[in-house]
Amino acid sequence: MPTPLNRRVFLRAAAVAGGTAAFSGALWQQALAGPAQPGPGPYGGLLPADANGVQLPAGFTSRIVARSLRRVPGTRYVWHPAPDGGACFRDGDGWIYVSNSEVPLVGGASAIRFGADGTVTSAYRILLGTSINCAGGATPWGTWLSCEEHDIGLVHETDPRGRQPARARPAMGRFKHEAAACDPERGVIYLTEDQSDGCFYRFRPQTWGDLTEGTLEVLVGSGTGPVTWARVPSPRLWITPTREQVSGAMRFDGGEGCYYANGICYFTTKGDNRVWAYDAAAQRLDLAYDDDLVTGGEPPLTGVDNITGAASGDLFVAEDGGNMEINLITPEGTVAPFLRVLGHEESEITGPAFSPDGTRLYFSSQRGESGVSAGTDGYTYEVTGPFRH
Template sequence: MNISRREFFTMAGASATGAVLLSPLQAFYAKPAIAAGPYGNLVTDPNGVLDLPFGFTYRELSKRGQTMNDGYKVPGGHDGMGAFPGSDGSTILIRNHELTPSSSNGLGAPNNKKYNSKGRGGCTKLVVSSSRTLLDHRGVLAGTIRNCAGGPTPSGSWLSCEETFETNNSKKHGYVFEVPSSATTFVTPVPLTAMGRFNHEAAAVDPNTGYIYMTEDRGNGLFYRFVPNQSSNLSAGGTLYALKITGLSGINTATSFPKNTPKAVEWVQIINPDPSTDTVRTEGYNNGAARFSGGEGIFYGSGYVYFTCKSGGSSGDGQVWRYSPANNTVELYLEPNNSGVLDNPDNLVVFPNRDIFLCEDGDGTDYILGITPSGSLYKFAKNALNTSEFAGVCFSPDGQTMFVNMQTPGITFAIWGPW
């Protein structure tokens, strides 16, 4: 998502380095800065691009305007991204491009491979060697609009989410599209209409059940669960639900919600998941679903579905939530109400059995933040180039390389070091 917090509030109605305990004490949250994390303080990059802890290195892999292997240019608007195992120890990245029909740096593709001939967004595929060099990059999904974030599936595909509800060129948008990581050319775009038509942000799959959880980037958005008829064939349809907190029908979770207190939930069915007008969240709310303020990144890890709300909290600086599938509970995990600690969290990833890493999309300098299993928050990387957001953070299958995007000017980085 690439709008500022002030713009978000209109539509919806200077940070410091690295750890703050995830404590309920507001006084502790009010500290203007947070201490160095487990990797130490950030070191100033002499090239003025990425500040990282000592011992960490980065490389630019793919940048807007470069010519890809299929002859098209790398489009802009780098956003959500997923990592998959490739051959010979390589990593496959499927990268979203959050672009509108008016974008000047859209994704080129044959018209017969576009969902909408006027759509400029979509996905590109990168293949990165074990030595972190780019082997190949090309387009794989085209003709869509505002492909913001998404999520990987256990079958090795990427769910690319449109953050829009518009109808353009007689084509309805606001859907999820599936892209196999094995694709070697543009796939035929198929909207997964049963997964809902709304301002999708991101998706996460519970590998134990095949249920897909989704966020909605609206100030009064909902938190969704899709139960597929066939986990390995999402085109076969399924049932869409929205989360309702038991005993708190229709609650707005943006402010005054208790932290670190799991709440039992229920799931209300969305009867009309593919409406002609933007009513999915209204239908859910009218049946008691909880509202979440600016749902953003989501990821399954360590037994939880973690997700962020960019404009939640009394200060509007953001929240981190987690849903427990095993216990069917939801919990407000983190709400600092201090932009010096957390400034509009966006995409996130759970590093297996270790830290959560999330991307900031704030009004000033943005960071990649880490949250340790013991509950401390720290700065891992700083955008030293400009004030653009980080997006698409993910890890290679061996856990040795972090991949992340800088949305503007549109750069994909590999980062490695002493994890």
């Protein structure tokens, strides 16, 4: 095996020797057959930082919609510490942004409701008494799956409107959950695991829309190319950890964000700075981005973490560390910075999510300017502008 110092050179050589088909993700079938490469972004370069310390392209503006341990402006609700994974949901003529809290024992999740003009109308709790709620995912039936990131963590299904009680979904497994993404075409939910030797899972509910019962499966394979799935024998209660129950399960170095669109599930791994593309119809795994396969300069995207997408097909990937950017990956295979937060060097960007109409992007700086590990200085932002559709 190559040493860490020459891994990038080794992988580049392997890609060239094996031809572009070795790494041709489904995202690139009509464009560049290979992982994304640096280039000019569709919105142009970043301008100097605005009053909120955010660098954006021309035509875009930012505002801070919440601060940890402070009242959300216009409400009496105190925003949670360490804001993490998030999603948006339609709500009448407005929308709701949901955000997890990645702290022990009292983590849970909160929500901010916006009116049609973007005015904050209320904020409230939707999940209490859970621990280290990291990322998660929205369901097609309008609930938020909040995932606990510890060894016996659960997925909790919550109501973004706060009307129905949250419910644990143990059939989806007990492990160090990170993110979830729903595939309505096949009636499955993909799940990532934040372990250095973690796995990639899918949950097949007995009835689509009801997560009470179902089958948890793990991806089996040896790398890019064809893969299969195998049932996890004991996902609810175990002596042998979930990720070690199936021989041949493929290992991933720190599973993070997960996003599904148009037959492809994209997920990230922070240990090797990769964005993977799983083609669900072909049951094939490929690479959409790998910093070791970037040619011609330094990789713009490092510390890959949460991921979301726009109607245009652009992927938006947040950085944990790096230089506090959200980078976008276009369908044409270009990766470029979309925004950068200055003065938050010890933080990470979390929870990117678009409003239902695609005109606003929400995200958080989990530890803010202070970098305090408890996340008591978290910031939650909104960016508005001419996003591609």
